[in-house]
Amino acid sequence: MNGSSQTFFRSVPSSPPQGDAFASFSAMQAMQLVQEPLAAPRLATSATSPPSSLSRPISIPGTKSQPRALVPFDISEIRILLLENVSQGAVQMLREQGYHVDFHTGAWSEDELVEHIGEYHAIGIRSKTKLTKRVFDAAHHLLVVGCFCIGTNQVDLAAASRAGIAVFNSPFANSRSVAELVIGELVCLSRQLADRAGEMRAGTWNKVSKGCHELRGRVLGIVGYGHIGSQLSVLAEAMGMRVIYHDVLPLMPLGSAVQAESLEALLGAADFVSLHVPELPETRGMISTRELAAMKPGAYLINNARGSVVDIPALIEALKSKHLAGCAIDVFPREPAKNGENTFNDELNEWASELQKQSNVIMTPHIGGSTEEAQSMIGIEVGNAICRYINFGGSIGSVNFPEVNLRPITEQETRAVRVCYVHQNQPGALRAVNEILGSYNVDKQHTDSIKDLAYLLADISGLSENDISDVYHRLSQTPACILTRLLS
Numbered sequence: 001m002n003g004s005s006q007t008f009f010r011s012v013p014s015s016p017p018q019g020d021a022f023a024s025f026s027a028m029q030a031m032q033l034v035q036e037p038l039a040a041p042r043l044a045t046s047a048t049s050p051p052s053s054l055s056r057p058i059s060i061p062g063t064k065s066q067p068r069a070l071v072p073f074d075i076s077e078i079r080i081l082l083l084e085n086v087s088q089g090a091v092q093m094l095r096e097q098g099y100h101v102d103f104h105t106g107a108w109s110e111d112e113l114v115e116h117i118g119e120y121h122a123i124g125i126r127s128k129t130k131l132t133k134r135v136f137d138a139a140h141h142l143l144v145v146g147c148f149c150i151g152t153n154q155v156d157l158a159a160a161s162r163a164g165i166a167v168f169n170s171p172f173a174n175s176r177s178v179a180e181l182v183i184g185e186l187v188c189l190s191r192q193l194a195d196r197a198g199e200m201r202a203g204t205w206n207k208v209s210k211g212c213h214e215l216r217g218r219v220l221g222i223v224g225y226g227h228i229g230s231q232l233s234v235l236a237e238a239m240g241m242r243v244i245y246h247d248v249l250p251l252m253p254l255g256s257a258v259q260a261e262s263l264e265a266l267l268g269a270a271d272f273v274s275l276h277v278p279e280l281p282e283t284r285g286m287i288s289t290r291e292l293a294a295m296k297p298g299a300y301l302i303n304n305a306r307g308s309v310v311d312i313p314a315l316i317e318a319l320k321s322k323h324l325a326g327c328a329i330d331v332f333p334r335e336p337a338k339n340g341e342n343t344f345n346d347e348l349n350e351w352a353s354e355l356q357k358q359s360n361v362i363m364t365p366h367i368g369g370s371t372e373e374a375q376s377m378i379g380i381e382v383g384n385a386i387c388r389y390i391n392f393g394g395s396i397g398s399v400n401f402p403e404v405n406l407r408p409i410t411e412q413e414t415r416a417v418r419v420c421y422v423h424q425n426q427p428g429a430l431r432a433v434n435e436i437l438g439s440y441n442v443d444k445q446h447t448d449s450i451k452d453l454a455y456l457l458a459d460i461s462g463l464s465e466n467d468i469s470d471v472y473h474r475l476s477q478t479p480a481c482i483l484t485r486l487l488s
């Protein structure tokens with residue numbers, strides 16, 4: 001192993017971590033604390049001949065030293081697969097790191113992924129590509145998954161954790177885009193703009209005011225007062241609306257918003273109900289026949305959260321009976337994998353044509369976060385997370401890994417090696433590691449665990465080439481090992 005290298009070993013644990021604790025949405029709500037240098041363009045003239053040591057524009061307290069970039073073992077061999085037309089900013093960032101990037105505009109099927117995923121060290125997806133246990137079983141070299149979106153329900157997080165694969169997302173970058181879309185939907189529903197526009201396209205002049213209202217003075221009920229819900233609250237109040245909200249946690253309101261005592265109280269008081277909750281077992285089907293009946297007659301429902309949150313057949317009945325005056329739906333239980341004509345139909349969702357027939361219904365193809373601004377910010381955030389994990393081992397912001405980080409190795413620490421050790425959280429695991437590292441100078445170390453999964457970073461110095469090889473092989477053979485990487 002040379003002075004600037006990386007290698008890794010993945011074992012198949014005999015007792016893999018169990019449970020679905022890794023799917024907790026709370027991890028996605030943690031702000032990403034950027035303690036490692038962000039990705040910066042490497043100064044290589046080509047992707048196949050990167051420099052072995054580069055400085056980065058970041059200062060370290062107490063020293064004038066610059067951090068040393070930990071270059072992967074063969075920069076041209078770090079292969080990254082980007083699907084679903086992720087931001088070109090992310091593509092450029094990763095290529096500037098010297099990685100080999102394969103870019104595709106569409107989603108891949110499970111069979112396509114199983115066939116090709118073994119070639120890649122990282123994959124970037126949005127919401128349509130499904131990373132299942134079968135895919136992870138075939139991902140022999142995969143280190144990291146980047147979800148260029150808010151949610152991670154398209155990823156089997158438990159399977160990723162068992163394989164020692166970190167998963168990152170961007171939980172907040174598109175919040176403004178979604179909030180602004182809801183404001184547009186509020187106006188369109190209250191003025192029946194979708195129906196009037198469709199009539200005009202068909203040549204029908206139908207100037208009416210019945211059933212059309214101003215937003216000023218109306219009550220907006222927000223279900224889920226997180227980053228999107230709270231931004232929507234501020235925008236709605238600026239338009240003269242009164243805002244009430246429901247959340248499972250007691251949250252400080254922004255502006256003059258008031259937290260409702262219960263979901264039922266909100267449904268009975270709001271003229272518009274806008275949903276902004278994650279997909280969890282307790283949110284699946286949370287708006288069904290009973291909840292729709294509890295809404296005010298003539299109210300409107302807006303769903304820009306997850307397709308599983310609303311019982312669509314029950315919604316159709318509420319529209320047919322005129323109990324609801326309209327709805328706006330941007331997310332659906334099953335969505336087409338690719339753009340194209342006639343892809344959203346009854347074969348995909350058996351009620352699709354019936355929903356399309358209802359008046360004052362706005363249907364959009366999951367475009368809540370689809371703005372150039374949001375996609376650019378998501379690309380930067382997730383691209384940086386991938387670079388930090390590959391180059392430095394930092395897992396801050398991961399949704400399924402313990403959040404572990406170390407300050408950078410400096411240019412002066414020429415003989416320092418960073419150990420990245422993913423292991424089962426079991427008795428004796430750290431003792432085995434310390435017995436191996438205890439013979440060397442451990443400059444710094446950080447470890448943490450989530451349930452059955454643990455992650456350790458350690459910088460050790462003064463090692464010879466033989467020592468590095470010995471540490472690597474001994475760590476890889478420990479009973480608790482899931483994945484061992486060495487960065488230098």
